Amino acid sequence: MLRLHGIIGRADDRAYARQLHALEHRGGIELLFVPPADAGRKRFRxxxxxxTDCAVSLDRDEDLIDGALLYLESDRAIIARFGEQKVWRLTPRDPASALKLGWHAGNLHWRVRFEDDHLIVLLDAPLDTYRARVQPLLDAGEVVERDHV
Structure with a gap:
């Protein structure tokens, strides 16, 4: 369990921009999705x-905000996000289409999970931004959108 005490800053602060950008390219950014019921709490896990299992504690005068930077080291950062992780479920038509979709997802540095024959994209931006990048695969019927949450 990683103990996180206090808020370091905001993920969009200029002071952290260069380090967070470098971490993002190395896959070192972790997101801690905080459900609405826990958003006002001072201690939660x-x-x-x-x-990464995290025990978060805040001082009485601190309020957790969306985008709060909770942990920052040379190899990773942990950023708080409010709400649930939004995902986009895609299913390739065949193995060749799966390779194309996998190449796109990797080349674009998308955060993904796999469930059976589905690629689950963890959304960090509006869905249309992601959809535009693989639109030719969708239009050709090589990849089918199952749902997004």
Missing amino acids: LTTDRG
């Missing part, structure tokens, strides 16, 4: 999108 949650797991990041990468599986």
